Amino acid sequence: MQTETSLLPPLTPKVHSWISQFISDPERVRSVIKQYGSPVNLHSTTPFIENYENYKRVLDKYELNHLICFARKANKSKSFVKAASEHGFGVDTASYRELLQCLDEGMDKDKLILTAAIKNKELIELAIKNEVLIIIDNLDELELTKKLSTELGVVAQIGLRLGGFHINGHKLYTRFGVDIEEAKNFMLDHIQQANQIQFRGFHFHLNGYSIDERAKAIAETIALIDEMRKYEISTEFIDIGGGLLINYLEDREEWDEFQEELKMAVQGFREPITFQNNGLGYSINDGELIGNLATYPYYNETHKEDFLEAILSYPTGKGEIATLLKDRNITIRMEPGRSLLDQSGVTLAEVVFRKYDSQGNLLIGLHMNKTQLFSSSADFLLDPIVLNYESNEDSEPTSGYFVGAYCLEQDVILKRKINLAKTPAIGDIVCFPNTAGYMMHFYETEAHLFNLSTNLFLKENGKVERD
Ligand SMILES: Cc1ncc(COP(=O)(O)O)c(C=O)c1O
Structure with missing residues (x-):
């Protein structure tokens, strides 16, 4: 050959x-x-538990009340649900079957959360009947939840997903949640007086892997919580979703070299290193190299528990993030998928x-x-x-x-x-x-x-x- x-x-x-x-x-x-x-x-499940324990250690170090929920959309195996349940952490569910399996496993309702992007009647009913926290994305979903909880005679436990945070002078795009600028009125108009629902906290999940954006989104949510307190609305938790970086690779130099060689190949300065010289985000336009590497950032020095610690210790004008949470007795929740599954x-x-x-x-x-x-x-x-x-x-x-x-x-x-x-x-x-x-x-x-x-x-x- x-x-x-x-x-x-x-x-x-x-x-x-x-x-x-x-x-x-x-x-x-x-x-x-x-x-x-x-x-x-x-x-x-050995690394899965190790990853959980490393996160827990950081949250304990900052003396924060916390709940870590495994985002099981990242892997469908039931064994991870069992392992989470046995080790006392929760599961974030994104569909009817994901939630039903967790309930069938006998998981504690207080360790389950429903964040599904689309929630139909059957799914919301399942969550309400089992008193599982539902993260509300929009007004239609909230209205359906209220209607169903009235019919079932069970108060629905809810959190509200937020989006559109202001980061360094620009607004973060998302299709999810209620815009942070509209959240106060949403809370006052649709949640404060509703006795079929019990409001528990705010949630977000940011695209991308920025520590800065996560810390600033928490700070903006805390400002909203302080404002809500003036209206006698108390908030038990902030859920920061997932997206905590992991490090897949041994060597930074290899990672840097790979990117340089890819750019060289796309420009025709060396033989291809990818199938059909795929630029993986880079291309040539009018003889110029354009674009960015469109893959996960596989090499990261600040990852998993260090990434979490960087968020918690992030300084704001009013103190570091962990202090702001602790002073208000706010529980921090998170929903890592990929990073709990690392290795x-x-x-x-x-x-x-x-x-x-x-x-x-x-x-x-x-x-x-x-x-x-x-x-x-x-x-x-x-x-x-x-x-x-x-x-x-x-x-x-x-x-x-x-x-x-x-x-x-x-x-x-x-x-x-x-x-x-x-x-x-x-x-x-x-x-x-x-x-x-x-x-x-x-x-x-x-x-x-x-x-x-x-x-x-x-x-x-x-x-x-x-x-
Ligand atoms: C609402 C929500 N929570 C948690 C996650 C898990 O994110 P990751 O696997 O990056 O930690 C996702 C991923 O899409 C999500 O949409």
């Missing part, structure tokens, strides 16, 4: 010890694929073929499709770990693209061309690390009638079990 040794910038993933231990045992990996087919999603899952897929495309690129066909590992941003930028169990010892280093089973030219699992220590052999397994948060479940489809991937959990006793 043809080989190519051109230098491609690597992006070495951070890998938790449970993953390195598991993949160091070829027999186990092979037996999992043999039993459940390819691909499989293998999880562990909690991998996707394993089997090599089915090797071939060359019409431009001479090595393609490695995997028994999976692109929806089984799909990023909502331009690409998932972590090097996979190729488990060369079957590979021929004397094969040369090479590089190539991983391709999947959908009949699309674009069914390329990762858009980056990947360095390979040797040409993978049929039956080798490719491990895509850190895919539990959004990558494995958010966009999966059953087109071509392929089965969805099986979700497995590695238990403390070393056994692998279905979710």
Whole structure:
């Protein structure tokens, strides 16, 4: 077979010890694929609990009342719900089935929250009957909630989602929530006098990953809370949603180098490092490089608990954020999805073929499709770990693209061309690390009638079990 040794910038993933231990045992990996087919999603709740405990430690350090709810939209497995319940933290639900499963698991109603973007009658009824906190997004939803709580004879527990915060002279766009400028009148006109509902607190979830924006949104919400107090409306909590950054990569230099090489490739100054020279957000306009990297920011020095601490210790003219919350006895709630799942899952897929495309690129066909590992941003930028169990010892280093089973030219699992220590052999397994948060479940489809991937959990006793 043809080989190519051109230098491609690597992006070495951070890998938790449970993953390195598991993949160091070829027999186990092979037996999992043999039993459940390819691909499989293998999880562990150990990092999930570690991530929760690290957040909790920071909140305790600032002596804040708090509730952390796992945003389960990021991964559909029930085992994470069970783990959250056993360790005393909550779950944020975004649909009827997500909420129903949590209730069926016997979760404490006070640890559940409903933030679904669309809430129909059945969903609101389920929440009201079970006294689950409902985060109200708009007036129609509030009116329906009031009507249903009157019919059911149960007071609905509600929070109000806010949006449109003012950050450094501009207003943050969102399609969600009630605009902060209209929130006071909304509260006075529709919530203050309504006895079918009990108002508990304010909520927001910001797009993007800015500490500054989150701290300023909390400060603006606190100003609203102070104003509401003049009208005898008290507020129990502020919920800051999710979006706490994680760090996927080992090395800043690799991250910087990758971005430089991508720009060079898009400008034609080096051979492509992505499929069909995809700019991942960069392009050429009139000979000029334009755009920005349109992926998740995979390398971050301030991440998870440090990111949270940076928000809490953020200075405002009236004191740091944590002090403002504590002075008012406001509980801080948060709903991390991706960051609680950091290091909690991998996707394993089997090599089915090797071939060359019409431009001479090595393609490695995997028994999976692109929806089984799909990023909502331009690409998932972590090097996979190729488990060369079957590979021929004397094969040369090479590089190539991983391709999947959908009949699309674009069914390329990762858009980056990947360095390979040797040409993978049929039956080798490719491990895509850190895919539990959004990558494995958010966009999966059953087109071509392929089965969805099986979700497995590695238990403390070393056994692998279905979710
Ligand atoms: C309302 C709400 N809360 C929490 C989250 C979780 O965000 P993340 O997974 O980035 O922590 C989301 C994500 O879209 C959301 O919309």
